[in-house]
Structures are given as C-alpha cells and as structure tokens.
Amino acid sequence: MKKTIFTILFALTFSLSNAALASIDAQKAEDFVKKTTQEGLTDIINSNVSQAEKDKRFEKLFNEALDLKFIGQFVLGRNWRTATPKQREEFIETYRQLNIKTWSKRFDEFKGKEFIFTGTSPSNSKGQIFINTEVPMEQAKPATVVWRVKQNGNTFKIVDIIIENVSLAITARNEYTAFIKKSPEGIDGLIKDMKAKLAQ
Amino acid sequence: MKNLYKSFLLGILLFNAVGTNAAAQENNDSSWLDSYNRAVFEFNIKVDRYTLKPIAEGYRAITTPDIRDRVNSALYNVVEPISAGNHALQGSFKKTLISVARFAINSTLGLGGMFDVAQGWGLEKEPTGFDETFATYCIPDGPMIMIPFYGPSTPRAMTGMVAAVYGDPLYWAMVNDKNYADKIGWSYAAVGVLAVRERSLDLLNDLEQNSVDYYAAVSSAYQQNRQKLKNLCIFNKDKDNDTQSYDFDFDIDEENEI
Numbered sequence: 507m508k509k510t511i512f513t514i515l516f517a518l519t520f521s522l523s524n525a526a527l528a529s530i531d532a533q534k535a536e537d538f539v540k541k542t543t544q545e546g547l548t549d550i551i552n553s554n555v556s557q558a559e560k561d562k563r564f565e566k567l568f569n570e571a572l573d574l575k576f577i578g579q580f581v582l583g584r585n586w587r588t589a590t591p592k593q594r595e596e597f598i599e600t601y602r603q604l605n606i607k608t609w610s611k612r613f614d615e616f617k618g619k620e621f622i623f624t625g626t627s628p629s630n631s632k633g634q635i636f637i638n639t640e641v642p643m644e645q646a647k648p649a650t651v652v653w654r655v656k657q658n659g660n661t662f663k664i665v666d667i668i669i670e671n672v673s674l675a676i677t678a679r680n681e682y683t684a685f686i687k688k689s690p691e692g693i694d695g696l697i698k699d700m701k702a703k704l705a706q
Numbered sequence: 707m708k709n710l711y712k713s714f715l716l717g718i719l720l721f722n723a724v725g726t727n728a729a730a731q732e733n734n735d736s737s738w739l740d741s742y743n744r745a746v747f748e749f750n751i752k753v754d755r756y757t758l759k760p761i762a763e764g765y766r767a768i769t770t771p772d773i774r775d776r777v778n779s780a781l782y783n784v785v786e787p788i789s790a791g792n793h794a795l796q797g798s799f800k801k802t803l804i805s806v807a808r809f810a811i812n813s814t815l816g817l818g819g820m821f822d823v824a825q826g827w828g829l830e831k832e833p834t835g836f837d838e839t840f841a842t843y844c845i846p847d848g849p850m851i852m853i854p855f856y857g858p859s860t861p862r863a864m865t866g867m868v869a870a871v872y873g874d875p876l877y878w879a880m881v882n883d884k885n886y887a888d889k890i891g892w893s894y895a896a897v898g899v900l901a902v903r904e905r906s907l908d909l910l911n912d913l914e915q916n917s918v919d920y921y922a923a924v925s926s927a928y929q930q931n932r933q934k935l936k937n938l939c940i941f942n943k944d945k946d947n948d949t950q951s952y953d954f955d956f957d958i959d960e961e962n963e964i
Contacts, residue, residue: 580956608916615908630949631956645775645822647832654956665956671934673952677926684922699918706915 530635532626535655538662539637542571543621551616561610568609573656573663574602580665581678585686585693593693600700601678607704621651633657634665739849746852747921753855754903762903774904776820781898783812783819788835788873795839796938804829836873837866837935844939850929858928 550563578598579586586594621639629635634656640648654666654675666675682696689695766774790805808824808831816823825831840862841847848861859867871877879891917923933951936942 604916608912612912627950629953629956631953634956636950636953645778652950652952654952666952668952670931671952672927672930673954675956676930676952676954677923680926681917681919681922685919688919696918703916703918 530633530655530657532635535635535657535662536623536626536637539639539653539655539664540623542567542664543639547616547620551613552618557610560613561606564610564613565606568606569602571664573665574598576656576663576665577675578602580675581682582693583679583683585683589693593697596697597693600697600704603704604700622648627652629654636668739851743850743852743858743925744921746854747924749854750852750857751920758899758903759907762900762907765900766904766907774901777897778901778905779812779816779822780819781894781901782831782833783809783816784876784894785833785870785874786812786819787875788870789833791873792834792836792839793832795836796834796842801832801834805832835866836869837863838938840866841935841938842940844941847932847935850925850932858925860932863932 545567546564550560550567553560555563575598578601579594581601582589582594582597589597619641621641624638624640627636627638634654637653637655639651639653641651642648649670650668652668653664654668654673656663656665666673668674685696685699686692689699691698769777786805786809790802790809793801793805808822808829811824811827811829812819812822815821822831845862847863850858850860851864853859853864876891876894879887880895882888913923913927914920930952936951
C-alpha cells in the first residue's frame with residue numbers, strides 16, 4: 507500500500523515538474539553550472555598560479571558564463587528606459603569590471619570549499635531555472651547558493667546568484683536605484699561613483 | 707501534552723486568520739521610515755567605527771581562529787536551551803531531543819561548551835529562536851526598522867529577542883547579584899557582542915567597500931534574507947511551495963536592448 511502511494515506521488519511530482527520545465531533542459535542547465543563552478547575552483551581558486559593569471563582566467567570565465575547585458579538591464583530597472591545608448595553601454599561595462607574586481611578579492615574565501623548540487627527548482631520566468639547548491643561550512647550550517655540560469659537555444663547563461671536567499675541582482679538593483687534617486691547627476695553620477703570604486 | 711500542543715496551535719491558527727490582511731500591506735514602502743532608517747544607520751556606522759569595530763579587530767589580532775572557535779562554541783552552548791525550547795514550540799520532537807542532548811553532553815564533556823563533542827557524535831547543531839517559532843505560526847514580520855546601537859531588525863525579530871533575553875539564564879544571572887553571578891553574566895554578554903562583531907568583520911567590510919550606497923545594500927540584503935523565514939509558516943507548506951521569494955519576474959524588454 508505504502509509503495510503504491512509512493513509511486514503515485516512520485517509519478518505526479520515527476521509529471522508536474524516536467525510540465526513546468528518543458529522549456530528548459532534541467533539536466534543540461536545543471537551540468538553547465540557544475541562545469542562552471544568546477545572550472546572556477548580547480549583552474550582558478552585552488553590552482554598554483556599568480557594572482558594576475560587568476561584574475562585573467564576569472565575574467566574570461568565570468569564573461570562566458572554570465573549574461574551581463576541581461577543582468578545590467580535588470581539592475582538599472584526603470585532607469586534603463588530613460589538612459590541613452592551610450593549610458594547603457596558604459597554602465598554595463600563598468601558594472602562588469604566592478605563585479606570582476608569585487609569577486610577577484612574573494613578567491614581566498616573559497617579556497618578548499620566545494621559546491622554540493624542538491625537539485626533544481628522551476629522558475630516562473632520563461633526559459634529560466636534555479637540550480638540549487640550548498641557550500642559546507644565549518645562550525646555552521648551549510649550556506650545555500652542558488653544559480654539562476656537562462657537557456658537560449660543551446661547556450662546557457664547565469665543571470666543571478668542567490669546566496670542565503672539574497673539575490674545579487676535584486677540587491678544591486680535596489681542599491682543603484684536608491685543611488686540614482688539621490689544623485690543630482692542621475693545615471694552619470696552612478697557610473698562616476700562606480701568608476702571611483704574601480705580605481706580604489 | 708499532545709492535546710495541549712494541538713489546542714495551542716489551533717489558537718494560533720485562529721489568531722492568524724485575523725492577522726493575514728495586515729501582512730499583505732507590510733511591504734508598503736513608506737519613505738519616512740526609510741529616511742529614519744537611513745539616519746539611524748549612518749549614526750550606527752559612526753559609533754561602530756570608533757568603538758566596537760576597533761575592539762573587534764583587536765580581539766581578532768590577539769586570538770587565533772581556534773581560540774575564537776572555542777569562544778563561539780561556549781557562547782552558543784549557553785543559549786542551546788533556548789533552541790531546545792523553541793524546537794519544542796515548533797513541534798519538532800526530534801530536534802528538541804537532539805538539542806537537549808547536545809546541551810547535556812557539551813556542558814559536561816565539552817567543558818562548558820568550549821568543545822562541540824556532540825557534533826562529533828552526529829548530533830548536529832541547529833540553532834533556532836522565538837523569531838523562527840513566530841514564523842512557524844505565520845505571524846507577520848513587519849517592516850525593517852534600524853535600531854540605534856544595534857542594527858536592522860523587525861517588530862517580530864525584536865519581540866523574539868526580548869523573549870530570548872527572558873529565557874536566557876545569563877539574564878537572570880545579571881539581575882541576581884549573588885556570588886558574582888551578575889559579573890559572569892555581564893562578561894558573557896560583552897564577549898558575546900564582541901564575537902558577533904568579529905564574525906561579521908569581513909562581510910561588512912566587503913559590502914561597505916563595494917557598494918555605492920551602503921545603506922541600500924544592507925537593507926536590501928537584510929530584507930531578502932528574512933523572506934527565507936516565510937517558508938517556515940505551516941500554512942505555506944502545502945500551497946505554492948515551489949515559488950521562491952527570489953523568483954522575481956526576470957524578463958527584460960527586448961526592444962529596449964542596446
């Protein structure tokens with residue numbers, strides 16, 4: 507009896523998740539994140555090359571794995587619409603460089619760490635999926651890291667990383683929107699401030 | 707005992723049916739609260755910069771990671787009974803037992819909690835508090851409020867904290883001045899604050915350095931992180947469990963592309 511119920515439940519959840527995921531290949535999306543994190547950990551963070559070489563490899567991986575144009579547009583929110591093409595381009599390029607700089611400083615924190623893949627969850631946005639991972643921590647519960655992946659034909663791109671329920675895209679969007687609201691120079695003021703952070 | 711649980715939970719359910727409408731409005735962005743929060747935040751940063759932060763850095767400089775682990779472990783052990791009580795209030799019998807066993811083992815064999823012996827025996831640490839218990843009963847969180855000298859909080863989190871203070875043996879030690887109990891209590895509290903600040907040094911430094919609006923970044927991250935507690939609500943368990951709080955509508959207008 508128990509077995510039958512279990513089978514029915516299993517079949518039900520399976521068919522439901524299948525319907526929801528129809529537009530994205532969950533297995534391939536997960537493999538993509540696995541490959542990306544693996545490359546980040548072995549070829550960059552835990553490898554014995556100079557910091558300059560690590561930075562170079564990381565920039566390449568970052569450009570390939572993330573859809574920066576997509577993220578940048580989301581992060582600017584409604585300010586995207588009023589921005590000029592030049593401002594848009596400049597913002598995305600500065601945002602890209604700032605992210606690379608920020609993450610490069612964090613390599614040591616990830617030394618010896620690993621990602622354990624715990625499955626996928628569907629998204630309400632079309633062609634997108636969440637890949638769930640956990641990072642074991644000493645002395646504390648594992649940290650949850652969720653990767654939001656977007657499929658476009660046969661290519662996969664990361665569009666958001668959610669650490670302990672905190673989405674980097676939403677945080678950046680809230681931060682930048684608040685800044686633009688306060689800044690007398692609007693988006694130009696934001697880009698200027700971001701460039702100052704880059705030069706630090 | 708089981709019946710008591712049931713009637714207690716039922717009471718909470720009824721209470722909540724009245725409370726849900728208020729919850730729907732809690733995300734209204736009120737600008738006066740935002741400017742108040744921002745002002746308190748700026749104040750807290752200044753106070754922190756000249757007091758707690760340098761002390762926490764000093765503490766880190768004169769201790770090794772191993773010593774700090776022992777300190778953190780002992781500090782947590784004191785409040786393990788609060789975790790045990792709240793696991794019970796949340797209706798988790800197994801976790802309550804584990805927590806009670808952890809307290810007994812670590813207080814004795816673990817030398818006052820300095821060593822987490824129980825963890826090695828497979829009794830995993832799982833801290834919880836009144837705030838999580840309230841979340842389990844689906845009590846709404848309320849808006850984020852910056853507390854002077856403390857940091858971001860919410861009405862529910864504050865209530866949980868006050869309840870925890872009353873449940874904390876150290877609080878009773880502090881008010882009871884016999885046999886140096888108050889001094890032990892105050893020392894524990896002071897070391898506790900220091901240890902919390904030390905643990906957040908890297909994260910907050912990183913966030914401050916890399917943000918163009920530190921307040922906006924901290925408040926956004928704090929509020930998103932608290933959304934996680936919504937999943938604990940016993941009513942949310944069966945419906946819509948698949949939609950995550952961070953599953954926002956992430957589609958952009960293609961016509962607006964560069």
